Amino acid sequence: MAGRNPTPAPFSAAGPGAPQAWCLARVYLCSMVLIVGALVARAGDLPPRFSALLYRGVLSGAVLSDYLLLREILPVVRPDSVDGSLLLHTRNRR
DSSP: OTTOOOSOHHHHTTOSSHHHHHHHHHHHHHHHHHHHHHHHHHSSOSOHHHHHHHHHHHHHHHHHHHHHHHHHHHHHHOGGGSOHHHHHHHHHHO
16 A cells, blocks of 8 residues: 555546645545534434434535535546636636
8 A cells, every 4th residue: 555645536636736635625524524423413312303403414514515525626627527618717716
């Protein structure tokens, strides 16, 4: 395993640097929040209504976070799959 890049394939295509590190940090953070939230909600120590609310909130937050992250990643990984005017608008926003 020495010498291998531990970065998942879609992120390594974007190249090294701050954007790649930022995306990886968001993916890992989202994964940890999802795992911890699901474990806490399913542990059974919380009132059922709060547990259900926590579980649904964590899942909804993970889906929203993934959408917002992919909105930033996809134009970098596959710029040919994005409409030219949309890509220009996205680049001018930064």
